[in-house]
Amino acid sequence: MIRSAGIILFTVGAVSAAFAQGAAKQAVASAAKPDLTVGRQHFEQSCGVCHTKPLITSGRFGPALSKESLGGQADVMAEVIGNGVPLRMPGFKHQLNNDQIRAVVAYIQTLDPPPPEAAKPTARTSGERRDDN
Ligand code: HEC
Structure with a gap:
């Protein structure tokens, strides 16, 4: 149980990190063109x-x-x-x-x-x- 909660937390963390990266890239792109x-x-x-x-x-x-x-x-x-x-x-x-x-x-x-x-x-x-x- 504790282990699966850990996996879920890890997954959520990874997804939001990827999302943040995407948002940052988009911000750079919108400044450029x-x-x-x-x-x-x-x-x-x-x-x-x-x-x-x-x-x-x-x-x-x-x-x-x-x-x-x-x-x-x-x-x-x-x-x-x-x-x-x-x-x-x-x-x-x-x-x-x-x-x-x-x-x-x-x-x-x-x-x-x-x-x-x-x-x-x-x-x-x-x-x-x-x-x-
Ligand atoms: C409520 C209707 C309406 C909406 C919504 C609207 N427009 Fe217009 N727009 C007009 C009208 C009517 C004219 C012509 C105005 C005139 O007679 O000079 C016009 C003129 C223009 C012109 C000048 C065109 C020319 O050749 O003179 C541009 C550019 C333009 N609109 C862009 C936009 C953009 C981009 C949006 C959305 C962000 C938008 N309009 C939303 C009604 C609208």
Whole structure:
């Protein structure tokens, strides 16, 4: 009994040490360059509702995003994501830290632009719209 408890303790210790190592490696990696997997996860969770069109029949509130959005300028994108667009898009600086925003920007910069017609928002609201199509 005592021996098996020891084995369990050892196992738990080994697993948490491995986990800590993994976390440390991840921290180093995120300082070096943005993690596209993390960026994609945040994008799908926080942005997809307005910026993607999951079904052919669904509308899209915001424009499709790609490497060409905002001229592909990472700084400008990060600024829009952090502060949002008045009345149109919430800012994310309180939900996402700088590394996470950088990861989302890096992920968006892997996306090819859709054909021009498909890029436009399709859902209309009573508010004003920026693009004059
Ligand atoms: C509530 C809906 C909504 C959510 C959620 C949202 N956005 Fe937006 N976003 C918009 C709208 C609408 C616009 C267009 C604003 C305008 O008319 O200038 C926009 C514009 C942008 C732009 C500028 C695009 C361009 O070409 O002008 C970027 C970049 C962007 N959003 C990124 C994001 C990211 C990244 C997230 C998630 C972290 C996000 N947005 C979440 C609605 C949203």
